[in-house]
Structures are given as C-alpha cells and as structure tokens.
Amino acid sequence: MASVKLEDCSQTLELNVNIKDEEETIGKSVSHGHIETFSTSREQQQDDHRAKRSHHCPHCEEIFPFLSKLKIHLKIHTGENLYSCTDCGKNFTTSKALTAHQRVHTGEKPYSCSDCEGRFSRRSHLKRHQHIHTGEKSYFCSDCGKSFSLLDTLKSHERIHTGEKPYSCSDCGKRFSQRSHLKRHQHIHTGEKPYSCSDCGKCFTTSSDLTVHQKTHTGEKPFSCSDCGGRFSQLSSFKKHQHIHTGEKSYFCSDCGKSFSRLDTLKSHERIHTGEKPYSCSDCGKRFSQRSNLKIHQRLHTGEKPYSCSDCGGRFSRLSHLKIHQRLHTGEKPYSCSHCGKRFSQRSNLKIHQRLHTGEKPYSCSDCGGRFSRRSNLKIHQRLHTGEKPYSCSDCGKSFSLLDTLKSHERIHTGEKPYSCSDCGKRFSQRSNLKLHQRLHTGEKPYSCSDCGGRFSRRSNLKIHQHIHTGEKSYFCSGCGKSFSLLDTLKSHERIHTGEKPYSCSDCGKRFSQRSQLKRHQHIHTGEKPYSCSDCGKFFTTSSDLTVHQRTHTGEKPFSCSECGGRFSQLSSLKKHQHIHTGEKSYFCSDCGKSFSLLDTLKSHERIHTGEKPYSEC
Numbered sequence: 001m002a003s004v005k006l007e008d009c010s011q012t013l014e015l016n017v018n019i020k021d022e023e024e025t026i027g028k029s030v031s032h033g034h035i036e037t038f039s040t041s042r043e044q045q046q047d048d049h050r051a052k053r054s055h056h057c058p059h060c061e062e063i064f065p066f067l068s069k070l071k072i073h074l075k076i077h078t079g080e081n082l083y084s085c086t087d088c089g090k091n092f093t094t095s096k097a098l099t100a101h102q103r104v105h106t107g108e109k110p111y112s113c114s115d116c117e118g119r120f121s122r123r124s125h126l127k128r129h130q131h132i133h134t135g136e137k138s139y140f141c142s143d144c145g146k147s148f149s150l151l152d153t154l155k156s157h158e159r160i161h162t163g164e165k166p167y168s169c170s171d172c173g174k175r176f177s178q179r180s181h182l183k184r185h186q187h188i189h190t191g192e193k194p195y196s197c198s199d200c201g202k203c204f205t206t207s208s209d210l211t212v213h214q215k216t217h218t219g220e221k222p223f224s225c226s227d228c229g230g231r232f233s234q235l236s237s238f239k240k241h242q243h244i245h246t247g248e249k250s251y252f253c254s255d256c257g258k259s260f261s262r263l264d265t266l267k268s269h270e271r272i273h274t275g276e277k278p279y280s281c282s283d284c285g286k287r288f289s290q291r292s293n294l295k296i297h298q299r300l301h302t303g304e305k306p307y308s309c310s311d312c313g314g315r316f317s318r319l320s321h322l323k324i325h326q327r328l329h330t331g332e333k334p335y336s337c338s339h340c341g342k343r344f345s346q347r348s349n350l351k352i353h354q355r356l357h358t359g360e361k362p363y364s365c366s367d368c369g370g371r372f373s374r375r376s377n378l379k380i381h382q383r384l385h386t387g388e389k390p391y392s393c394s395d396c397g398k399s400f401s402l403l404d405t406l407k408s409h410e411r412i413h414t415g416e417k418p419y420s421c422s423d424c425g426k427r428f429s430q431r432s433n434l435k436l437h438q439r440l441h442t443g444e445k446p447y448s449c450s451d452c453g454g455r456f457s458r459r460s461n462l463k464i465h466q467h468i469h470t471g472e473k474s475y476f477c478s479g480c481g482k483s484f485s486l487l488d489t490l491k492s493h494e495r496i497h498t499g500e501k502p503y504s505c506s507d508c509g510k511r512f513s514q515r516s517q518l519k520r521h522q523h524i525h526t527g528e529k530p531y532s533c534s535d536c537g538k539f540f541t542t543s544s545d546l547t548v549h550q551r552t553h554t555g556e557k558p559f560s561c562s563e564c565g566g567r568f569s570q571l572s573s574l575k576k577h578q579h580i581h582t583g584e585k586s587y588f589c590s591d592c593g594k595s596f597s598l599l600d601t602l603k604s605h606e607r608i609h610t611g612e613k614p615y616s617e618c
Contacts, residue, residue: 118222454558
C-alpha cells in the first residue's frame with residue numbers, strides 16, 4: 001500500500017491509493033525464470049485487475065483508471081496549480097484544457113474534416129464527427145444490441161439500463177448519469193453563462209450551446225443525410241431526422257404504449273401522464289414540462305426576438321413563427337384540405353378548416369354547454385357570461401369585448417374607410433359592409449324566406465320580412481297605441497309625435513326624422529345614382545329603390561294580404577291596401593277634422609287649407 005501526499009498552502013491531503021508494485025502480477029507468480037499460473041479464471045483475473053487499478057476520489061466518489069488522472073482531478077478540490085482563463089476567469093486543471101477552452105473566445109478551429117470541410121476546435125470533436133462519414137460503430141450494448149461509434153457514448157448509454165447516476169450536485173444533491181448533465185445543472189445554482197456570442201452578445205452556459213447558436217449566424221450545416229441530402233446544423237437534429245428514414249422507435253411508454261425514436265422524447269411524453277413540470281420561470285413562477293417551452297416563454301420577459309426575416313426585417317421570438325411569416329413573402333401554402341382542396345400556409349389553420357367538413361367542435365362552454373370549433377371562439381363567447389370588455393376606446397371611453405370591434409368602432413372617430421368597391425368606387429369603414437354592398441352589383445341574395453320564397457341580400461332584411469308572415473308586433477307606441485314588429489320602426493314612428501328631426505343636410509340645412517330620408521335627399525345635391533338595373537340600365541339613388549324596381553321585370557310580389565289574398569311588390573302598398581279591410585283612419589286634419597288612413601293622404605289634403613303648391617306646372 002503506497003501513500004501519496006499532496007500539499008497545498010492551506011492544507012495537506014493524505015490519500016491512500018491502491019497501487020500494485022510493478023513486480024507483482026495478477027493471477028501469476030514469477031519464480032526462478034519461469035511463470036507459474038494460478039487456476040483463477042480469465043474473467044476473474046480481469047475483474048480483479050480492474051478493481052485493483054481503480055482509483056477513488058475521497059471527495060466526490062468519482063473513479064479513475066489511472067493514478068495520473070486522479071491527481072489531475074484532485075486539483076478541482078484542492079485548488080492547487082489551477083490554470084485560469086484571462087477572458088472569463090474559468091479555472092482548469094491542465095494547460096491543455098485551458099488551451100482548448102480559449103478557442104471558445106478566439107473562435108479558432110484548427111481541425112478540419114476532409115469530407116465536408118467542417119471545422120472543430122478540438123481533435124476529439126473532429127474524430128467524433130468523422131464517424132458520421134465512415135458510419136463506423138464498433139461498440140455494442142450487451143443489453144439491447146444498439147451500436148455506438150465511441151466507447152464513452154456506449155458507457156453513457158449503458159447507464160440507461162443500469163440506472164446508475166454517479167454524478168451528484170454538491171448544492172442540492174440531485175444525481176445525474178452524465179457529467180455534462182451535472183455541469184449544465186450546476187449553472188442553475190451559479191447563474192453562470194461564461195460563453196458569449198461575438199456576433200450578437202448573447203451568453204450561454206455551455207460552449208456546446210454557443211457553438212450551436214453561432215451556426216444561426218454562419219448558416220453552417222455540417223451534417224448531411226445520405227438518404228435525402230438534407231443538411232443540419234446540429235448532430236442531434238441530424239440523428240432525429242434519420243429516424244424518419246429508418247422508422248425505428250425503440251422506446252415505449254408504459255402508460256399508453258406509444259413508441260418513440262428517442263429516449264428524451266419518451267421522457268417528455270411521460271410528463272403528460274405524470275403532470276410533472278420541472279422547469280419554472282424565475283420571473284413569474286410559471287412552470288413547464290419542457291425546457292424548450294420555458295426558454296420560449298422567457299422571451300416574453302426579456303423581449304428577445306432572435307429570428308429575423310431577410311425580406312422585411314421583422315423579428316420573431318420563435319423560429320416556427322419566422323417560417324410561417326416567410327410564407328407571406330413566398331406565397332407558399334404547403335397544407336391542402338383532402339375534402340375541398342383549399343390550401344393553407346399553416347397546419348393549424350388546416351386543422352381548424354377541416355372541422356367545417358367534420359363538424360367537430362372540441363371546445364365547450366362550462367356555463368351554457370355551447371360548443372365551438374376554435375378555442376378563440378370559446379374565449380370570445382365566454383365574455384357573454386362574464387361581461388368582460390377588455391378593449392376601450394381612447395376617444396369616447398366605450399368598451400368592447402373584441403379587439404376587432406374596437407378597431408371598427410375607432411373608424412367612427414377617424415372617418416377612415418379603407419375598403420372600396422371595385423365596381424363603383426364607394427368606400428366603407430367595415431369589410432362586412434363592403435361585402436353586403438357588393439351584392440347590389442352581383443345580384444346575390446343568399447337568404448330566402450321559407451314561407452314565400454322571397455330572397456334577400458341581408459339576413460337582417462329577411463328577419464324584418466318574416467314578421468309579415470308571423471304578424472308579430474311586439475313594440476307599441478305610447479302616443480297612439482300603434483304596434484310595430486321592430487324596435488327601430490317604433491323609434492322612427494315616435495318622431496311623428498315628437499317632431500324630432502335629428503338628421504340634417506350639410507349642404508342646405510334641411511332636417512329629417514330618418515337617416516334613410518337624409519341619404520335619399522343628399523342625392524339631390526350630388527346627383528348620384530349609383531345603383532343600376534341590369535335589365536334596363538335605369539339608375540337609382542338607393543338600393544331599396546332598385547330592389548322595388550327590379551320586381552317590375554321579375555313580376556315578384558312577395559307581400560300578400562291575409563284577408564283577400566291580394567299580392568303586392570312593396571310592403572308600403574300592402575299596408576295601404578290593408579286599410580280597406582280594417583277601415584282604420586289614424587291621421588286627422590287639424591283644420592277640418594277629416595280623417596285619413598295614410599299619412600301621405602293627410603299631407604296632400606292639408607295643402608287645400610295651406611294653399612301650398614310644391615310642384616311646378618310644365
């Protein structure tokens with residue numbers, strides 16, 4: 001038993017290490033010039049040899065096959081003769097390790113691959129990389145038969161089967177199967193990010209993360225697929241891709257039986273069943289099941305948007321968002337609907353669209369049970385129950401439940417009309433109003449009455465029309481008791497009693513009780529008649545006048561009298577007719593007391609008393 005003494009300025013460390021004398025052999029005895037062999041089996045001899053040549057660190061229980069390796073390792077604990085980096089202050093146990101580390105700062109990569117011209121800062125990294133080209137995998141796992149190009153990789157893999165986790169964190173005690181995993185974990189406690197990008201200044205906890213990041217600036221993709229020629233910036237991405245061609249899925253979920261091509265993908269999947277969320281945000285405390293999701297989330301706090309569009313300069317926090325955005329420039333729509341052939345730039349939009357064909361509505365309201373095909377539609381609907389109106393107008397303070405509704409409302413204040421008709425040039429503040437207007441030119445009437453077959457360009461017009469058949473009149477005038485089927489019609493009627501005329505002409509000052517009357521009047525000043533009949537070419541100032549006129553060509557008479565069956569092309573004509581049956585005369589002359597069934601007839605009569613002659617003779 002030999003004693004090795006290592007001295008430091010502050011302490012003396014005595015370490016007992018099992019070192020076999022050179023003369024001593026294992027399983028053999030050298031005597032008088034001949035070799036005497038014990039009956040010990042070869043396997044037992046090899047096990048004994050490995051045990052006696054194993055050197056244990058008394059501080060962290062790490063094991064080394066050579067004493068020289070242990071001595072170097074002990075410097076980590078003693079701090080003796082460490083080599084320090086002048087750029088970041090990191091310490092190393094050997095000058096060789098320091099030299100390799102400094103290449104992170106200088107960017108030096110002296111080792112190049114003769115097959116693909118990829119460059120590396122370490123010879124070991126080059127050798128590891130070259131196995132990609134040769135395909136050599138000389139090391140096999142005795143448990144599952146999987147092969148590896150490096151012995152270290154095999155040893156790391158074997159810990160999956162043994163469950164061995166030899167590396168423990170001195171701060172929290174958590175154990176790891178790989179030293180690299182421990183080092184990465186320790187940065188959580190120290191917060192250290194010693195590796196910075198010379199292009200954008202971003203800092204990283206490991207040199208490998210920095211190397212991967214730098215490829216986003218250089219565009220370097222040293223790993224190529226021999227099956228399809230696809231190129232990749234990371235070996236891990238390349239390996240993931242290869243599973244597409246091999247179809248290999250060696251890892252199975254014990255809960256649901258789903259199979260995966262990668263162990264880390266299986267572990268991520270298992271969190272769906274366990275609900276584990278091991279990654280938490282230091283800013284807001286929100287927890288995540290995947291580290292990648294945490295990193296993306298943290299960009300909300302930092303405002304970092306590392307991905308930029310080369311066409312317009314727009315910046316994005318996710319690479320996937322950049323790729324989707326770039327399709328605006330390229331016009332690419334790679335996802336097509338198998339039902340109708342419609343194409344989409346995003347897979348998520350295709351999935352939502354397909355619900356139109358399947359009728360699927362996966363999102364339900366907990367308050368009323370209503371179902372929705374989109375989560376966003378459910379959220380909007382729930383505001384009906386909560387009364388939430390998060391969007392308010394800065395001009396008048398009115399609040400809205402939808403951002404789109406607020407934007408539409410704001411155009412009332414700004415007067416903006418961004419949507420124009422390609423047929424007549426008329427402009428609108430809302431796209432929906434433009435679509436309704438365009439039906440005047442196309443003649444489209446998508447809404448039909450189930451009672452009489454009458455067709456309408458607007459749903460609201462159909463609903464108004466249907467009151468003719470139902471006879472429903474729920475709104476009553478407090479002045480004369482007359483009933484109306486629509487609230488708007490009641491309000492318009494009440495102005496007869498109040499004399500209110502809230503709408504005034506900006507050209508001549510004349511006032512009107514109805515907005516429709518003002519619009520009709522304004523055409524006198526402009527002379528505008530934007531609505532033309534496709535049958536005879538006659539022009540009209542309002543769409544309603546055109547609609548009535550078109551019935552002279554079609555012969556359509558959608559309004560029928562319930563008393564005698566007479567049919568009429570206009571609602572006003574039906575109402576005039578109905579007075580024959582009811583005998584109702586609601587309008588009285590204040591001069592002579594004579595009564596009339598129609599307001600127009602009363603006004604004509606009143607001119608007898610006033611002597612007014614509004615119409616000039618030819």
